[in-house]
Amino acid sequence: MGLTIQMLGTGSAFAKHYYNNNALLDSGEGKLLIDCGTTASLALHQMGVPLPDIDAILITHIHADHVGGLEEFGFQMNILHRRKPLLYIAEPLIHPLWEHTLKGGMSQQGMIDKLEDVFEVNVITPGVSTTLVPGIQIELIPTQHIPGKHSYSLFINDRLFYSADMVFDPDLLHHLVHERGCRSILHEVQLQGAGEVHTTLDELLSLPTPLQEQIHLMHYSDDMEQFRDKAGIMSFLEQQRVYPLADLERAE
Ligand SMILES: Nc1ccn([C@@H]2O[C@@H]3COP(=O)(O)O[C@H]3[C@H]2O)c(=O)n1
Ligand SMILES: [Zn+2]
Numbered sequence: 001m002g003l004t005i006q007m008l009g010t011g012s013a014f015a016k017h018y019y020n021n022n023a024l025l026d027s028g029e030g031k032l033l034i035d036c037g038t039t040a041s042l043a044l045h046q047m048g049v050p051l052p053d054i055d056a057i058l059i060t061h062i063h064a065d066h067v068g069g070l071e072e073f074g075f076q077m078n079i080l081h082r083r084k085p086l087l088y089i090a091e092p093l094i095h096p097l098w099e100h101t102l103k104g105g106m107s108q109q110g111m112i113d114k115l116e117d118v119f120e121v122n123v124i125t126p127g128v129s130t131t132l133v134p135g136i137q138i139e140l141i142p143t144q145h146i147p148g149k150h151s152y153s154l155f156i157n158d159r160l161f162y163s164a165d166m167v168f169d170p171d172l173l174h175h176l177v178h179e180r181g182c183r184s185i186l187h188e189v190q191l192q193g194a195g196e197v198h199t200t201l202d203e204l205l206s207l208p209t210p211l212q213e214q215i216h217l218m219h220y221s222d223d224m225e226q227f228r229d230k231a232g233i234m235s236f237l238e239q240q241r242v243y244p245l246a247d248l249e250r251a252e
């Protein structure tokens with residue numbers, strides 16, 4: 001079986017019709033969860049995926065729609081399943097994830113006082129393609145989102161670019177497609193307004209046609225249906241649909 005990708009949700013941080021923009025990659029040999037937002041455990045429940053079936057979690061950046069479900073995930077796995085989930089994370093995210101996000105809910109005197117007490121923490125180095133679960137290699141690519149906050153997009157199996165929340169970076173997209181063999185792009189999109197911390201639909205529409213053909217849109221707001229015919233040849237990913245990676249790639 002080839003790699004499949006299933007979005008737990010495709011919504012922006014404020015969406016109510018769509019769950020948080022988190023993804024489940026399945027190589028057939030292992031499952032990797034990309035981000036674990038506030039709605040992750042409910043979405044996984046609806047998808048029929050028990051938490052212990054997930055082999056590892058990878059975090060792109062610290063916002064609730066990407067890490068807000070880690071407390072429940074960690075507690076469920078530790079308390080109900082007696083296992084520490086494997087957490088892949090870039091080193092600069094460890095301190096803010098524990099001190100600013102999880103510690104308030106998870107710390108427990110004499111038992112839990114650091115991230116490693118709940119998760120099996122594996123640090124991954126940006127710029128280095130690393131096998132996280134069998135059949136899934138990820139390279140973290142630092143991308144800009146919020147000034148002063150670290151955020152990492154993903155290059156998966158040397159062929160799929162998965163944007164974290166990020167401002168428009170056309171040079172990176174050109175580089176990946178023309179020099180790195182990238183064959184499809186899952187890109188966050190902000191449908192209306194100025195893209196101060198996100199990439200707008202208008203910015204993506206400014207890309208050359210062959211690049212747009214590779215782009216599938218995610219992390220969109222509740223009014224997405226009004227934009228279906230305004231996105232040109234770019235398509236909107238559907239939450240919880242299982243996409244074989246090959247189906248996301250443009251026919252040559
Ligand atoms: N400077 C900021 C910071 C945050 N935000 C909004 O808050 C959301 C947090 O999650 P997100 O998915 O990164 O989207 C962010 C913006 O909608 C924003 O619009 N501008
Ligand atoms: Zn987000």
Ligand SMILES: [Zn+2]
Pocket residue numbers: 061062063145165
């Ligand atoms: Zn964000």
